[in-house]
Amino acid sequence: MTASLDALPLARRITGHAYRAGASLVTTLFTDEEATLMRYHYAPDPSFDRAAGWLYDGMAAAFRSGAARLAITGANPSLLANEDPDKVGRANRAMSRSYQPALELITRFHINWTIVAAATPAWAAQMFPNDAPDVALGNLWDAIFATTRIDSDDPVAAWKAHDANLQKRAAFLNEKRYAALKYRGPGTDFRLGLADDHQWLGGGSTAENGLYCIPNMPTEEVFSMPHKDRADGTVTATKPLSHQGTMIEGIHVRFEQGRIVEMRASKGQEVLQKLIDTDDGARRLGEVALVPHSSPIASSGKLFFNTLFDENAASHVALGQAYTSCVRGGEKLSPEELAGKGANKSLIHVDWMIGSEKLDIDGITASAVAEPLMRRGEWAD
Amino acid sequence: MTASLDALPLARRITGHAYRAGASLVTTLFTDEEATLMRYHYAPDPSFDRAAGWLYDGMAAAFRSGAARLAITGANPSLLANEDPDKVGRANRAMSRSYQPALELITRFHINWTIVAAATPAWAAQMFPNDAPDVALGNLWDAIFATTRIDSDDPVAAWKAHDANLQKRAAFLNEKRYAALKYRGPGTDFRLGLADDHQWLGGGSTAENGLYCIPNMPTEEVFSMPHKDRADGTVTATKPLSHQGTMIEGIHVRFEQGRIVEMRASKGQEVLQKLIDTDDGARRLGEVALVPHSSPIASSGKLFFNTLFDENAASHVALGQAYTSCVRGGEKLSPEELAGKGANKSLIHVDWMIGSEKLDIDGITASAVAEPLMRRGEWAD
Numbered sequence: 171m172t173a174s175l176d177a178l179p180l181a182r183r184i185t186g187h188a189y190r191a192g193a194s195l196v197t198t199l200f201t202d203e204e205a206t207l208m209r210y211h212y213a214p215d216p217s218f219d220r221a222a223g224w225l226y227d228g229m230a231a232a233f234r235s236g237a238a239r240l241a242i243t244g245a246n247p248s249l250l251a252n253e254d255p256d257k258v259g260r261a262n263r264a265m266s267r268s269y270q271p272a273l274e275l276i277t278r279f280h281i282n283w284t285i286v287a288a289a290t291p292a293w294a295a296q297m298f299p300n301d302a303p304d305v306a307l308g309n310l311w312d313a314i315f316a317t318t319r320i321d322s323d324d325p326v327a328a329w330k331a332h333d334a335n336l337q338k339r340a341a342f343l344n345e346k347r348y349a350a351l352k353y354r355g356p357g358t359d360f361r362l363g364l365a366d367d368h369q370w371l372g373g374g375s376t377a378e379n380g381l382y383c384i385p386n387m388p389t390e391e392v393f394s395m396p397h398k399d400r401a402d403g404t405v406t407a408t409k410p411l412s413h414q415g416t417m418i419e420g421i422h423v424r425f426e427q428g429r430i431v432e433m434r435a436s437k438g439q440e441v442l443q444k445l446i447d448t449d450d451g452a453r454r455l456g457e458v459a460l461v462p463h464s465s466p467i468a469s470s471g472k473l474f475f476n477t478l479f480d481e482n483a484a485s486h487v488a489l490g491q492a493y494t495s496c497v498r499g500g501e502k503l504s505p506e507e508l509a510g511k512g513a514n515k516s517l518i519h520v521d522w523m524i525g526s527e528k529l530d531i532d533g534i535t536a537s538a539v540a541e542p543l544m545r546r547g548e549w550a551d
Numbered sequence: 552m553t554a555s556l557d558a559l560p561l562a563r564r565i566t567g568h569a570y571r572a573g574a575s576l577v578t579t580l581f582t583d584e585e586a587t588l589m590r591y592h593y594a595p596d597p598s599f600d601r602a603a604g605w606l607y608d609g610m611a612a613a614f615r616s617g618a619a620r621l622a623i624t625g626a627n628p629s630l631l632a633n634e635d636p637d638k639v640g641r642a643n644r645a646m647s648r649s650y651q652p653a654l655e656l657i658t659r660f661h662i663n664w665t666i667v668a669a670a671t672p673a674w675a676a677q678m679f680p681n682d683a684p685d686v687a688l689g690n691l692w693d694a695i696f697a698t699t700r701i702d703s704d705d706p707v708a709a710w711k712a713h714d715a716n717l718q719k720r721a722a723f724l725n726e727k728r729y730a731a732l733k734y735r736g737p738g739t740d741f742r743l744g745l746a747d748d749h750q751w752l753g754g755g756s757t758a759e760n761g762l763y764c765i766p767n768m769p770t771e772e773v774f775s776m777p778h779k780d781r782a783d784g785t786v787t788a789t790k791p792l793s794h795q796g797t798m799i800e801g802i803h804v805r806f807e808q809g810r811i812v813e814m815r816a817s818k819g820q821e822v823l824q825k826l827i828d829t830d831d832g833a834r835r836l837g838e839v840a841l842v843p844h845s846s847p848i849a850s851s852g853k854l855f856f857n858t859l860f861d862e863n864a865a866s867h868v869a870l871g872q873a874y875t876s877c878v879r880g881g882e883k884l885s886p887e888e889l890a891g892k893g894a895n896k897s898l899i900h901v902d903w904m905i906g907s908e909k910l911d912i913d914g915i916t917a918s919a920v921a922e923p924l925m926r927r928g929e930w931a932d
Binding site for chain 2: 175178181182185186189190192193194195196197198200204205209211212213214216217220221222223224225227228237
């Protein structure tokens, strides 16, 4: 389990429940945001190309011997907002490289895993800047409870019904086997080809160890793998993108054969440019996700400054790394075979909201027939 | 760095100073004692034979790539006092086994390392049970400051002088190369042979990476390796021995040819019996240490319930495992060669205080001349 120190009370409750549910050993790695800041303020410059590889390798070893993974998110969204973007970028790259083997075991569901959220003071202050600290914290907990259905009379039943609905949507799309999606909305006219043998997922998954797990709580999306070479047209973001403490706004992008060939942002353009310059895959798409505009996160109208929530606020695409699990039998394919089906590869994976109540999406069949999939941001059926 | 959550303020200050001193990355593993208790209360029984091997292997990997190690001690001394001793023993054994590769790199000074203490509420409550919590915590900090010379005008200079003094004592004893020590005091009449090629150590050490480090703060002892077959006579303990939550008092023991052949204790005799029955080496000696009675820990008269402090309160011997570093070139010797020089081997290593202001110690030269080493608990010179 990983948690920020502010999430200690939730980490403890989860620990107790995990042992009662039969866990043999719960090991929690706590992150101290003050220590992270001290690194940026005092550490020598070459430090920022280093990461705790020994720890991430250790996590990968734990996953190989069957450990489950639970992450409690709740970091201060603007912790690094005032730090040198070059250092932030280098530290993130070093970390991503080190974490790769562990992350690969997670994303292909070698183990069961879950990400949940805990309200923390800094996060609450950013979301509810006009409220007193304790009111803001209470508001954020309420928002977390609402989006995870904890505020309903029978939260477990409500969550199960929600999960079943997501599974049903994914099954429908898997039966349809669309060759591409066509997006039309203000500033958006975009055709996105889907990967060969792509698979739509939503809600829970059965991990390779046979355990059913909900990787994200909340989750509102059904998602799949776009073909890395088959994105064409213009896309306008419908929400700001909060990336490592910087807000990137007014993003407008043009794709040709899968690659971003033109990009502008009304705010944070430099950070976005740096992001898509990470590697070749950083300017291609690795994920496509559909979220109805009526979902609790979208209808809350709130920006959470946290991907776990904000990626569920609207239909989106992600720049960068594709999920192996979004190709049928993907976990058994070599990197070359995956690339052959259209899977993108990158050190980054950044979600990017393009859905709104004004967006229409068609599914394009193998025989080039357009079928209405979403209309004005809602499922068309 | 490892620290209990209660030591967070000190961990943060050390983190800041470490970065300012040039550390590239400080990774702190925090221990939550509440989570440890939940394991004892709720985890399934087979859990207690498991340890987070992935984490300890990761630490060993970090040491092999040059990471330094800093431990902040300050655990609740009686955290597990009410837990099932069988579970405690099994969990400790599983942990020790997993930690062995990392510990081996530490004890042979492959890296530079240090153990320091932070006052924590539970520890303070045990040491100062009659004081209010904040008073107790302040008292414990004062005691830590006194024993580490932080209460002097120039703490760094005071510590360096203290370290130089310990080095000087060890050098003197290494030059003398006594064959044995002879102890005389109330209830004690004891001759302890030293291991062949034994080496006295005290204060700081230069690690294999060339960095000078103080492994223990505080430290008051100069210590070496007794010969496992050469202890004869009677010894009376001068302080209670706190072993896994049990106090063992009034210990009186008779040795013949290195082995305990008679033992009694006025309190906790059963626990002591169990301890020395662990294996053959558990009834032989693995360490001998000299501490003057005027040292700050001894003169405080306090029992700290923490080995880092209590082993520095008086001259002592330890039942069980010997330290390889206490034989010249010991790290290059095989287990058989070490045993040939008199090194004891055991799963336990338990320190046991025998010094007092009434104890005299002579050094016995190779030609059987007795030279006064300590008189009435103080260095004789």
